[in-house]
Amino acid sequence: MIEFRDVHKHYADYHALRGISATIREGEFFSLLGPSGCGKTTLLRTIAGFEDISSGAVLIDGRDMAQVPANVRPTNMVFQSYAIFPHLTVAQNVGFGLRRDRRGRMEKDRAVAEALEMVGLGGYGARAAHALSGGQRQRVALARALILKPKVLLLDEPLSALDRKMREQMQVELIKLQRQVGITFVLVTHDQEEALVMSDRIAVMFEGEIAQLDEPEALYARPVDRRVADFIGVMNFLPAEVLGDGGEVVAVRIAGLGIVEIPAAQISRAMPGDPGPSVGFRPETMTLLGAGEEPRGAVQVSRGVIDEVVYYGDMTYYDIRLEGMGEAVEPVRISMRNVFGRDVPAVGIPVRVAWSPGALVLFR
Amino acid sequence: MAARGLDREARQGLALVAPPFAYVLLVMAAPLLVMLATSLFLFKTGYREYVEGFTLANYLQVWADPIFRALMLRSLWVAGLVTLATVVLAFPVAYFLSFVVSPQRKALWLFLITIPFWTSYLIRVFLWSVILAPNGVVNSILDFFGLIERPLRMLNSVEAIVVTLSHAYAPFAILPIFVALERIDRALLEAGRDLGENRVMTFLRVTLPLAMPGVVAAALIVFIPTIGDYVTPTLIGGGRVPMIANMIQSQMLDQDNRPLGSAIAVTAMLVVAVLAAVFMALNRRFLKVRA
Amino acid sequence: MRPNWLGAYALLYLLFLYAPILLLPLFAFNDATIVAFPLRGFTTQWFGEMWENATLRRALGNSLIIAGSSAVLSTCLGIFAARASTRFRFPAKGGIMGAIMLPLVLPEIIVAMSLLVVLLSIGVTLSIVTVIVGHTLICMPYAITVLTTAFASLDPAFEEAAQDLGESKWGAFRLVILPLVMPGIISALLISFTVSLDEFIIAFFLAGNQPTLPTYIFSQLRFPASIPMIMALGTVLVLLSIVMLTIAEYFRRRGAARTGQNDRGFL
Structure with a gap:
């Protein structure tokens, strides 16, 4: 569908895209995720045609887009600011791209009405665009882009201007909309939660490169390096010492957890900036055991002391100092769903934690 | 992140600014230069009589x-x-x-x-x-x-x-x-x-x-x-x-x-x-x- | 207490600014041939005299042609400059824009004299055309100031959105940018028109024997007998300027409201 072939983008003073190669599949919800300045918006704009590339190629449906200007590309975009034309009505905004359409006026009006209906703004056509709320503007921007039946819809941080409630609501609506129209959506976002919720696949970008392109579950469970692990969700890191490499498994001694054998499938690469080999695990993969409670399944148990308790209503985070992890290492963070009627353990209490070697990722 | 390629942008910007800039050069800068040249290369010696050539006589x-x-x-x-x-x-x-x-x-x-x-x-x-x-x-x-x-x-x-x-x-x-x-x-x-x-x-x-x-x-x-x-x-x-x-x-x-x-x-x-x-x-x- | 004290001072200052202008109608309607206190009585004689003055009408005609042409030319050139300075980065931008804005502070006598030397030496006959050339130069910075505010308030995504929806660059400019900056353009036209209408030095030296309103007024100030009529003319001109500036301000603010940016006076 969309193919990047070793795309580079140089500005006068810096290298914004450093050899991007990736393929976006037909009909998928694809996200470009990364911190600000990582090049995700630049990459999106190369698809739309607002950004020339210095070398490489961008192909849509197998056709090189180098000589195709933005106004004739089979893509449409929802801008971060929505760019709703303030001098036009809602209907005029939505029908803006139909000016060159040969259809009759009646048909165009019907198309506009349908598009507005689709985004839940039926009957808003005559309103002045500048009087709309943020959420409504976004819907108009969506209708305005989708009415042209593009092969690809590009969304540049479309939810960042909305408040939290509205954002969560729009996330669901966007997913439904994408299923309904069935075209490829490419979303740019710096919000990892948003990307996890909405995407079929996510490309995580750092410094002009794609660090990892994967499905959300894989990205979360098996980050390729510590940057990705750190950027998506919370991950605990413990220093590890490699004792032996058996090919299939690697034996490591982990501060606070002891000696563990980690299968090759759970090994990711260490980055040049990393402080040495380490093992990472997600907060919810470790469980706090109650007094006398026995762990279930193939798990191991370690001891520690509660260092900090952070209460979140439905959840509580416990920072735990494991026995033998050393003073220099940050306590590990465990998340537990709160159960009604059960006390939340307090700071300073010795506890046991259960964990599974299958949830560990070794970065070496 | 929304910055654009400098070369193309610079060319477009210069092309756009060219008409007003050319006007200012023609109507303001050129006359000022002519004025400067007049003061440095002409000296009046009498009624409608001028000596040409570089001179600081006017300034003196x-x-x-x-x-x-x-x-x-x-x-x-x-x-x-x-x-x-x-x-x-x-x-x-x-x-x-x-x-x-x-x-x-x-x-x-x-x-x-x-x-x-x-x-x-x-x-x-x-x-x-x-x-x-x-x-x-x-x-x-x-x-x-x-x-x-x-x-x-x-x-x-x-x-x-x-x-x-x-x-x-x-x-x-x-x-x-x-x-x-x-x-x-x-x-x-x-x-x-x-x-x-x-x-x-x-x-x-x-x-x-x-x-x-x-x-x-x-x-x-x-x-x-x-x-x-x-x-x-x-x-x-x-x-x-x-x-x-x-x-x-x-x-x-x-x-x-x-x-x-x-x-x-x-x-x-x-x-x-x-x-x-x-x-x-x-x-x-x-x-x-x-x- | 300090705000009150400051406010009183500001009001006094406004009075100081307006004092001479407030005197204009007093003398314009005063039934006396000399402009002095005490006032004598009410008359509209001076307005009648003004209306029948043929030279004055010619001056008015010239001034309107000059102001209209300079306003259009300076606004058109100003659109290029304002668009370039708000939308693009290019080499030597500061220097180029500085040069374009320089006529704002360059003493008009210098502009007038240097232009005069050149025009005379290449054998151009002085006429209202030469005045238009000079006025376009000095009106341009004013037009650019107003237009820059209008262009700067535009979201750059508007243009991209129009292109994204299938319009060419020109289509995007015509259908989106132009309507949005139109209030700024009208405001720039009116302000340039006012500046040109009021300009004296360049008109004085570059118009040859063609009168404009300010040069006509200047020539009449020497004759005490003409002064009451000039007061009447001044009253009309000031009123006209205020009306035009009010309209300009209305359009400027409407433009600002439309694109949702903050208000900030003329300069």
């Missing part, structure tokens, strides 16, 4: 001329006084506009202040001659209250010129100061108060230094055009208190000595440019020490 003549020196000094003196008066008078108004007037009414105040600036400069200047005339407004009022026996002679003086020009350029001084004051983060002032300074000290240590760029801009924007004012010395000075613009005009047209007139104009511009540069340099240092 300008600098040796006591009238030029007197008029230049007078122009600088007048412009300096006008600048001081406008800036000092304008600062409290700009402060009032920025800190006291409610945001909705600021535009109205600015509009009211700028209106006189756009309206009939010539008639406004002339009206000052009516106000300051022997039978004018000021004398009528003083006479009415029995404060004077004979009308005061106020016209045809440097003071009258200063008053008139201060009035004419007043709005010029308010706007840059206002803009500078508007840019001050109000939290800074609260921080100043919070750190134990009283209102006066906060004003002196925070507001004033931050407003200095506006004050500098105001001073320059008043000083430079005032030096070259032609109408006020003519109408208010009654031709008896000429300034440098009158001298340029007189050499260029009445005496028909364009090389010398050009030399006077170029010299005056140089003097102003040097003064402005020194002023800005001093200020930059002053500001740096403050910051």
